Amino acid sequence: MAIVVRLDVELAKRKMSVGEFADAVGLTPANVAVLKNGRAKAVRFSTLEAICRVLDCQPGDILEHVPD
Structure with missing residues (x-):
């Protein structure tokens, strides 16, 4: 079981830098x-x-369960 973090996608949608x-x-x-x-x-x-x-989002917007 793997949890994938989609933080980069949400940052890109908002054109927000990591800093x-x-x-x-x-x-x-x-x-x-x-x-x-x-x-x-x-x-x-x-x-x-x-x-x-x-990010004005839900946890499921940035975390995803991906089966092995």
Whole structure:
């Protein structure tokens, strides 16, 4: 089972840079890169809430379950 992070798609839709997004969410650009590249092992609900607030989206817009 794999969870794919579609953060890059949502950022592109909004023409938002990683730096702008990182500042708005309260993450470092390096941590945003970890999320975007699928290397994150976990995401706090508070971080997920901030991401959804900034992008005005639902968790399902940025997270997708892809069966093996």
